[in-house]
Amino acid sequence: MLSPGDAAEVARFYRYVVKGPSPRDCFWWVGSIGDDAYGRYWVKRDGRQRVVRPHRYALALALGRPLADNEYALHEVCDNPLCVRAWGEPGTADRPHVVVGTQAQNLAGMGAKGRGGGRTPPWHRSEIDRAGRVARSRRARDALRNGWDAEALHSALLSTYEPTLF
Numbered sequence: 001m002l003s004p005g006d007a008a009e010v011a012r013f014y015r016y017v018v019k020g021p022s023p024r025d026c027f028w029w030v031g032s033i034g035d036d037a038y039g040r041y042w043v044k045r046d047g048r049q050r051v052v053r054p055h056r057y058a059l060a061l062a063l064g065r066p067l068a069d070n071e072y073a074l075h076e077v078c079d080n081p082l083c084v085r086a087w088g089e090p091g092t093a094d095r096p097h098v099v100v101g102t103q104a105q106n107l108a109g110m111g112a113k114g115r116g117g118g119r120t121p122p123w124h125r126s127e128i129d130r131a132g133r134v135a136r137s138r139r140a141r142d143a144l145r146n147g148w149d150a151e152a153l154h155s156a157l158l159s160t161y162e163p164t165l166f
């Protein structure tokens, strides 16, 4: 993965991050969102546009180095694709939500959460479920675009509830 960029690029990144007030709250990415429900952050390297997932970018920032090819950014606490809480706030014992993991941990987490390949129950593999996750991400992003708003976020998450296909 590419290394973190200059101070202006990092400052621009943080402008797309809205922090919930409690240690359990996520730090929400409110920029672009792709069709996998994860964010997209565009940066320039060697004169070319590159796109990165914000939770990976945030983790590289927190570590102060690029992620290695065999390192994954795992949502350990929240399973929220938009969460970029890869660091504890200074002066607190807050636990990061995004941590470094291996591919095996990544796959195990996806299985446990009902996503990804082989061991996933079939009712979790549908495109509806995927579309539901994207819609959920976009509504949450829209609810928080102008800053933290717990009520707007709550109703955005409720209004996009997608029942699974039993």
Ligand SMILES: [Zn+2]
Pocket (backbone or CB within 6 Å): 025, 026, 027, 077, 078, 079, 080, 083, 084, 085, 097
């Ligand atoms: Zn989180």
